[in-house]
Amino acid sequence: MPxxxxxxxxxxxxxxxxxxxxxxxxxxRHVLHELHAPHAFEQLEKQHRRVRRPxxxxxxxxxxxxxxxxRDDTTNPSGAAFLKAMRExxxxxxxxxxxxxxxxxxxxxxxxxxxxxxxxxxxxxxxxSHASTVGGLGALAFGCGTSELAHILATQVIASRxxxxxxxxxxxxxxxxxTAKDVALRIIAELGAAGARGYVVEYAGAAVRAMPIESxxxxxxxxxxxxxxxxxxxxxxxVFSWIEGRPFAxxxxxxxxxxxxxxxxxxxDDAEFxxxxxxxxxxxxxxxxxxxDPSQVLGISGRVPDPAAVDQSRRAAIESALAYxxxxxxxxxxxxPVDRVFIGSCTNSRLPDLEAAADVVRGRHVxxxxxxxxxxxxxxxxxxxxxxxxxxxxxxxxxFWGESGCSMCAGGNGDRGEPGERCVSxxxxxxxxxxxxxxxxxLVSPATAAATAVAGRIADVRxxxxxxx
Amino acid sequence: xxxxxxxxxxxxPLIKDDINTDQIAPVQSMRSLKxxxxxxxxxxxxxxxxxxxxxxxVLNQPQFREPGILVTGHNFGAGSSxxxxxxxxxxxxxxxxxxxxxxxxxxxxxxxxxxxxxxxEPQQAAAFTDRVVAVNGAAPFTVDLQTQRITGPGGPDITxxxxxxxxxxxxxxLDDIGLTLKHADEIASWERRTAGNQPWLQSxxxxxx
Numbered sequence: 001m002p003x004x005x006x007x008x009x010x011x012x013x014x015x016x017x018x019x020x021x022x023x024x025x026x027x028x029r030h031v032l033h034e035l036h037a038p039h040a041f042e043q044l045e046k047q048h049r050r051v052r053r054p055x056x057x058x059x060x061x062x063x064x065x066x067x068x069x070x071r072d073d074t075t076n077p078s079g080a081a082f083l084k085a086m087r088e089x090x091x092x093x094x095x096x097x098x099x100x101x102x103x104x105x106x107x108x109x110x111x112x113x114x115x116x117x118x119x120x121x122x123x124x125x126x127x128x129s130h131a132s133t134v135g136g137l138g139a140l141a142f143g144c145g146t147s148e149l150a151h152i153l154a155t156q157v158i159a160s161r162x163x164x165x166x167x168x169x170x171x172x173x174x175x176x177x178x179t180a181k182d183v184a185l186r187i188i189a190e191l192g193a194a195g196a197r198g199y200v201v202e203y204a205g206a207a208v209r210a211m212p213i214e215s216x217x218x219x220x221x222x223x224x225x226x227x228x229x230x231x232x233x234x235x236x237x238x239v240f241s242w243i244e245g246r247p248f249a250x251x252x253x254x255x256x257x258x259x260x261x262x263x264x265x266x267x268x269d270d271a272e273f274x275x276x277x278x279x280x281x282x283x284x285x286x287x288x289x290x291x292x293d294p295s296q297v298l299g300i301s302g303r304v305p306d307p308a309a310v311d312q313s314r315r316a317a318i319e320s321a322l323a324y325x326x327x328x329x330x331x332x333x334x335x336x337p338v339d340r341v342f343i344g345s346c347t348n349s350r351l352p353d354l355e356a357a358a359d360v361v362r363g364r365h366v367x368x369x370x371x372x373x374x375x376x377x378x379x380x381x382x383x384x385x386x387x388x389x390x391x392x393x394x395x396x397x398x399x400f401w402g403e404s405g406c407s408m409c410a411g412g413n414g415d416r417g418e419p420g421e422r423c424v425s426x427x428x429x430x431x432x433x434x435x436x437x438x439x440x441x442x443l444v445s446p447a448t449a450a451a452t453a454v455a456g457r458i459a460d461v462r463x464x465x466x467x468x469x
Numbered sequence: 470x471x472x473x474x475x476x477x478x479x480x481x482p483l484i485k486d487d488i489n490t491d492q493i494a495p496v497q498s499m500r501s502l503k504x505x506x507x508x509x510x511x512x513x514x515x516x517x518x519x520x521x522x523x524x525x526x527v528l529n530q531p532q533f534r535e536p537g538i539l540v541t542g543h544n545f546g547a548g549s550s551x552x553x554x555x556x557x558x559x560x561x562x563x564x565x566x567x568x569x570x571x572x573x574x575x576x577x578x579x580x581x582x583x584x585x586x587x588x589x590e591p592q593q594a595a596a597f598t599d600r601v602v603a604v605n606g607a608a609p610f611t612v613d614l615q616t617q618r619i620t621g622p623g624g625p626d627i628t629x630x631x632x633x634x635x636x637x638x639x640x641x642x643l644d645d646i647g648l649t650l651k652h653a654d655e656i657a658s659w660e661r662r663t664a665g666n667q668p669w670l671q672s673x674x675x676x677x678x
Contacts, residue, residue, distance in 0.1 A: 129549050154646045159648070198573060411496055
């Protein structure tokens with residue numbers, strides 16, 4: 001029977017079916033972070049259980065680390081206890097830690113792929129909802145809570161009912177300055193904030209094949225914003241060459257054996273999905289969220305909805321989002337003054353994201369009164385960006401250039417906006433108060449964020465770059 | 470895990486869709502490893518700008534100060550995987566949530582902690598919501614997982630569906646890790662097999678070392 005790639009990876013990792021009907025799925029790589037892992041370490045120790053495979057488990061310090069140059073544990077005072085508990089828990093359990101001063105420290109979803117831990121056809125778990133970022137390399141990744149994290153530490157499997165499968169085929173060629181972020185926001189807008197709940201999504205089609213690996217990661221990162229259990233792109237030659245030579249990737253004869261295993265990793269021609277969607281990306285313009293969840297999205301030339309014009313069931317949600325965001329029905333977002341711009345997060349902090357933003361910023365300056373910051377996704381990205389001179393481009397333009405971490409995405413490290421500020425951000429959630437109490441967040445691509453920082457107003461990057469702005 | 474058989478308490482109507490974990494348990498509330506889980510639940514909605522209590526928020530109203538059951542809309546618990554969004558419910562003695570639907574990770578976190586996630590069919594949900602609003606905290610409802618029934622003022626008993634395995638796990642308060650470790654031999658043999666045919670999966674060494 002023809003199989004989807006999801007079926008193949010699931011079946012290959014199926015260890016047993018538990019008495020309660022749940023499948024036990026082996027987790028090849030388990031990556032932890034300091035906000036949740038300390039609780040799981042404590043839980044296991046109370047139960048006198050040990051970590052089964054510390055050699056397949058890695059610890060990252062990302063959510064609570066300060067971004068200020070010269071940072072240490074105390075720079076963000078509320079993070080210190082988490083960093084310490086993570087350090088001690090990792091040491092007690094024999095888990096390799098990428099600590100705050102490690103040359104490869106960074107956001108787990110950025111670091112794991114870039115050091116070569118993430119492999120095609122492998123399974124991956126992180127106690128974080130954006131785990132499926134690494135689906136861009138053809139890995140099947142699951143986000144989980146603290147109890148599930150403890151379960152994986154003790155057993156190296158997750159116990160789960162088999163999710164349903166969805167195919168999203170992205171056709172056409174993206175226009176200039178239109179990115180994977182814009183594609184993902186449009187998909188979420190069309191399918192809704194719970195549109196992929198219960199599903200593992202395979203992204204396919206010409207537009208996906210044309211995407212660089214980092215863009216595929218951006219696409220898969222946002223899968224959870226429509227409730228997806230996981231999301232991935234089938235691996236291809238560009239994935240294999242991206243991984244080859246990275247420190248944790250197989251080498252030599254082992255690499256050749258792995259490649260032979262990875263090349264057939266694709267959905268069979270006649271395989272059936274539980275649901276299929278097709279999007280034409282060729283007419284897509286840069287996208288931006290107007291509301292308070294990632295499904296409330298507009299094209300940059302669009303206008304915010306009028307609650308009076310929608311049916312009653314949706315009216316209250318739109319009214320409350322407009323009130324929080326300080327917007328009027330039917331208004332355009334382009335041209336709206338902003339207070340803050342943030343470029344970073346597991347969604348958009350890899351080197352090509354920073355390059356795209358720097359291309360817009362080069363030779364220009366952040367508008368007066370706008371606070372703009374760039375936080376690389378990892379210390380490795382930061383080093384590479386500095387080697388390419390990108391830090392100078394940003395700093396000369398008036399951006400803050402920070403140390404790597406989750407920063408303003410989760411608001412757990414002290415970086416946040418002031419009440420009432422309008423913040424244009426390359427992150428993944430525009431929930432109320434997420435980037436600080438009463439902060440009004442608009443999600444965009446790095447190019448749109450950069451154009452907005454320069455203009456001081458929400459900007460169409462295409463116009464700025466063609467000299468029309 | 471604390472077993473769940475039956476739970477009686479005041480049902481609180483919070484009838485909105487897409488209530489996310491940033492609303493339920495804001496990340497900024499987790500400034501210590503042992504935060505006050507009771508206080509962090511819906512922390513922002515509970516307070517006005519000046520820090521005083523917001524009398525309009527449902528959990529601050531006198532009749533809902535001792536909640537037992539939360540009644541809500543679609544896609545409850547969207548967003549982050551943080552389990553504090555479940556621990557905050559338990560710290561407030563909310564041991565059952567009746568929703569139109571749950572976000573996947575949140576529902577799993579509920580099951581892991583003995584918090585009963587109930588999904589009602591649309592018609593039933595509408596009728597139950599009307600009853601909860603009408604009774605306005607004056608009398609409690611009882612959720613019985615043995616009989617899969619909700620009983621309370623204003624109408625007939627409501628039956629609900631839940632996968633048999635989830636029901637059993639909650640009723641018996643089963644240790645999830647313990648259940649899985651019954652398969653320890655199969656886990657070990659999967660590892661041996663994979664170490665032979667895909668050794669790169671079973672080794673995550675830094676090859677520079």
